[in-house]
Amino acid sequence: MRHYLQIFLKDEQNRILRELSTNTQLPQRVRDRAEVVRLNGHEWTVEKIAVYFDWSLQTVCDTLHRWQKNGLDGLWDSPRPGGKRRWQEADIVYLEDCLRNDPRRYNAKQLAQKLANERDVELSPQQIRSILRKRGWFGSGLVRVTKISKTLFKEALNKPT
Numbered sequence: 001m002r003h004y005l006q007i008f009l010k011d012e013q014n015r016i017l018r019e020l021s022t023n024t025q026l027p028q029r030v031r032d033r034a035e036v037v038r039l040n041g042h043e044w045t046v047e048k049i050a051v052y053f054d055w056s057l058q059t060v061c062d063t064l065h066r067w068q069k070n071g072l073d074g075l076w077d078s079p080r081p082g083g084k085r086r087w088q089e090a091d092i093v094y095l096e097d098c099l100r101n102d103p104r105r106y107n108a109k110q111l112a113q114k115l116a117n118e119r120d121v122e123l124s125p126q127q128i129r130s131i132l133r134k135r136g137w138f139g140s141g142l143v144r145v146t147k148i149s150k151t152l153f154k155e156a157l158n159k160p161t
Helices: 011-022 028-041 048-055 058-077 089-101 108-119 125-133 147-158
Strands: none
Touching: 011 028, 028 048, 028 058, 048 058, 048 089, 089 108, 089 125
16 A cells, blocks of 8 residues: 655755754654655655665654644654653752761651752652662762772682781
């Protein structure tokens, strides 16, 4: 079955799509979608584009329909479902500074209270533990363990005195 779907582009639209498809700062999906629209504007068939990108015919048609309906906005993904983050990067940097510079030690519950009192950000202790663990914190210290330091530590333990 042939899909007859043809986009007609103005010179300015073609130029913008070319810039988008070569911009390495954009997500790959956006660049690919821009290139699909551009190729279709240069009279490539849906089947030929699908083979070129190794996409299904439906994916190419969906991309072209998104362009027809939304223009440039159709190249980007819509926002993902779910709640937005309740914390900013500066909030976590603040906690890291507290852990690094305060003479006392904090547990996750205390960090959650500190964040709520001083920055008006409500996070559970589990969320704080998870965020800090992803950033390399374990307990009250920043963990920087490498294979070399593990090996040296083991050798020091096994070394006869």
